[in-house]
Amino acid sequence: MHYRQLGPSGLKISALSFGAWVTFGKQIGDAVATKLLHTAYDAGVNFFDNAEAYADGQAELVMGTILKKSGWRRSSYLVSSKVYFGWEDDKPNQSGLSRKHVVDACHDALRRLQVDYLDLYYCHRPDPSVPIYETARAMHDLIVQGKVLYWGTSEWSATELREAHRVCAAHDLHAPVVEQPQYNLFHRARVEKEYGPLYKSPGLGTTIWSPLASGILTGKYTSGVPKNSRLDAPGMEWLRDMILNDPAAKAKIAAVPRLAAIADGLGTSLPKLAIAWCLKNPHVSSVILGASRVEQLQENLGALAVVDQLTPAVMRQLNAIAKPVAT
Template structure:
């Protein structure tokens, strides 16, 4: 496993990591199965595990926490994260008010059965809460030992800069990382918008959806939806319909990647993950999997990444062509 610094921090995270979105509680429901998945990740050297209060309405945090407890891992060997924004149905259960950030964080820690997370994310920007209130709230969580670092998810460069300006003015800690969507189709934020922040703010990236919800594995080629796949999950029917209708041209782009993967002797999934890994600005690429075998297959992308020469990268770009599009909120 390769370990990279999370932006300008001293924290080292595995280049490939595991996320609970969709998988935990929806596709993986038993503690034993979850433990097997996490154990496969650790066996491959993964130390970064991502979650959120909204994933399966908190059940994903509960399941991951129980699996970690069953495995008996040393807490300091892990980098655990969660994200705060959507915590419930009440008027103060959503957003980044001081009240919800603090109460939501404490609730997440209880569900996961841990005293702290390593990184606490603001899951979305909140236009209804003053940015100073949000920055102070995340610093409060750090000051109380509930988190070591805080970051953002799906914020714009302008919003991140605004948070840093407040932190600088108040002598507080700014967001050390951002969690954007990044894959062969969604590149704008990572490769264009955030460029000034890498040097000026030391921004790290914990990127999500490297396989574009499984589309880049090729399993949805021709519009088929295999049993047990993410697109069969009822809560993600809208996501499935968008890919199979509005984004059908992107499925065709995936088909054009097959010869390149064959030349490299790897799967389409490994090729797509390796493409994300080759970007040195990415601190960790968050993967999802529903079996230990899938984890092992995904993590072999580390062997493929060094093989992506400039010539191969150009061929990949040509294969995708105009299928690449600005990132969409999911």
């Protein structure tokens, strides 16, 4: 495993990490979840990603039980939660980024994950109804209290991030150090262009999600949606519509065989090639992997060995195919 600096912080994070979205507490049983987490940890993964909204808190309960029983030193791994969508009812103050929900959600995450502190705590989405100062102040106070070590954002615009840093600087608050955006061969403009100036100042780490474009870059959707796939899962209709009803979806799916041919030429698989492509970006701190089978996770962990094969010539080939249909 390789480890990278998380943006402007002193934290070292594994280049490949493991996330609980969709699978834990929903798609797979606890025994499989245990095997997956141990497989990742044994491979050197030190960051486990979670959120209050994943399976309405069940994903954190499952992960917390595994972490508690693992016997691993707390200093050997990083665990995160995210706040915004909520996990209970739809009553006022049970979602969003108000001070109340940020603090309540942190306490709930600590209880479910059975840890004394969160290494990373993300604002899962921006909340235009709450002043950034209120959210930043709540995050700062949780850090001062030792309940959170670093805070960050997910899918915030560069404008929102700059404002957060301005507010934190003006009030001497702990500033966000990490953003969790979607990033893959077909979804790249925000990471590569919009955030560009932020990497230099004030500094920005990224823990990217969906490196396989929700499965498109595995090749499994070239002939429709197969049974028992992520896009076929109950409750994932929104993701299926977002991915497959995207005006550019047909062009993306049509590009997959050409990308797979490049992978074949390198003696590797398309998933490993796609993950390695993400790792090639020096501004990517960690690529979050998701899996429902141990064999699938082991396959994707092999992407590390492919990075050095992505020469400038290979990168030009990949970009020539993917970039014209990317967003």
